[in-house]
Amino acid sequence: MLMDRMIARIHVRRATVDDLPALKALWESMRLSPEELEPKLTEFQVVENADHEVLGAIGIQFTKTHALLHSEGYMDYAIADEARQLFWERLQTLAANHGIFRLWTQERSPFWKSYGFQPPAAETLGRLPEGWRNEFAGAWLTYPLKDEDAISAALENHKHQFEQYREAEIQVVQRAKVRARTIGNWLTVVFFILAALLLGLALFLFFHNQTPPG
Numbered sequence: 001m002l003m004d005r006m007i008a009r010i011h012v013r014r015a016t017v018d019d020l021p022a023l024k025a026l027w028e029s030m031r032l033s034p035e036e037l038e039p040k041l042t043e044f045q046v047v048e049n050a051d052h053e054v055l056g057a058i059g060i061q062f063t064k065t066h067a068l069l070h071s072e073g074y075m076d077y078a079i080a081d082e083a084r085q086l087f088w089e090r091l092q093t094l095a096a097n098h099g100i101f102r103l104w105t106q107e108r109s110p111f112w113k114s115y116g117f118q119p120p121a122a123e124t125l126g127r128l129p130e131g132w133r134n135e136f137a138g139a140w141l142t143y144p145l146k147d148e149d150a151i152s153a154a155l156e157n158h159k160h161q162f163e164q165y166r167e168a169e170i171q172v173v174q175r176a177k178v179r180a181r182t183i184g185n186w187l188t189v190v191f192f193i194l195a196a197l198l199l200g201l202a203l204f205l206f207f208h209n210q211t212p213p214g
Helices: 002-008 017-029 034-043 077-098 110-114 130-135 148-210
Strands: 010-014 044-049 054-063 066-074 102-105 141-144
Touching (some): 010 077, 034 044, 034 054, 054 130, 066 077
Parallel strands (some): 066 102
Antiparallel strands (some): 010 044, 054 066
């Protein structure tokens, strides 16, 4: 009940330009670089109270089928877990809208592990987008939203079926062209035969008419 009352008095929304002063103060308190994060303002979700005071924020960056949680911070960590629960709900909605398969983070709060984030195996870490690998140094946690291998296999199978259908269509078109050429050739032959017959008939009538009577 206490958590429900806490969540009821805070809510999450997308950051706006008006939030920059509060966000810069938050980032500085977290020893994060405001100069580096300000251009990424549109990535941030903020949590605020009923008085519209920003109490915390987290960045959510999307790359293809991957999403990254980064630069999490709070003015008052008493509301951190309640805010994270709201962030988690918002994240799932955004991930669904963006077609995200996998989440990544370097945030170390036990909350994220309790919701299923785990250190990636070597093969899984190889799927980490190269830009994030170069930008962020440290240990990673990841959370699969969808079975990437199953989806890739299904897409590959669909691609194979499409190629088979396309090849069958090409063969049908080619056979139709061959039939059309064959019919065209026969029509040409028939045309010349008819033309020859008509010419012969015309010549016969011409010479017949030129023959003097008895």
